[in-house]
Amino acid sequence: MHRIFRRSLTTVTAFAAVTLTAPVAVAAPVVGSSEAAVAARPAFKMPFECNQTWLGSNWSGHSPAHSIDWNHYDANGTPDDLGRRVFASAGGTVLESYYSTGAGYGNTIVIGHGGGWQTRYAHLKTRSVNAGATVNVGQKIGEVGATSALYDITPHLHYEQKLNGAVVVAVVQGVTWNDYLKRNQVSNNRC
Secondary structure, eight states, rough: OOOHHHHHHHHHHHHHHHHHSHHHHHHHOOOOOHHHHTTOOOOOOSOOOTTTTEEOOOTTTTTSTEEEEEBBBTTTTBBBTTEEEEOOSEEEEEEEEHHHSSSSSSEEEEEEEETTTEEEEEEEEEOOOTTOOOOOOEEEEEEOOOSSOOOOOOEEEEEEEEETTEEEEEEEETTOOOOTTTEEEEOOOTO
């Protein structure tokens, strides 16, 4: 009996020693897939030439929500964006380059940036890239226009940032474009 007690005491002592001296495993917080994707948001730049100032507008009723319409004005305040060059705001693969007749986007380019992120550029006068092309940040993809099969519009660039197919609040050069904003921003693309 004394031998059984000693064996039991040795087993308990060994178990306690391992338990008390073993490193403690702490569960790391689990990041949801949408949170991980947001953390991986590309560093989107404005889709315009370096040092150009553009007025971005996002208003109630703008379709789709969270999209930005960009306009450029000359020194006298006259719109002069028609034909201005549009550049990729981040590198990626051109997923779509087409003329939209159903959604009113007109000449449209969609670029995939990985991790579920995409950008859409619409109402373009011209498209300089085709579906399947690889583009770098700052590469010319088209020119600002006023194309639409459904609407009579003035020249501007319609811009969207999308995550997993849904348009999200854009972050451009570190600036968050919450809904219902109208403000100027200076491009640092191609600088």
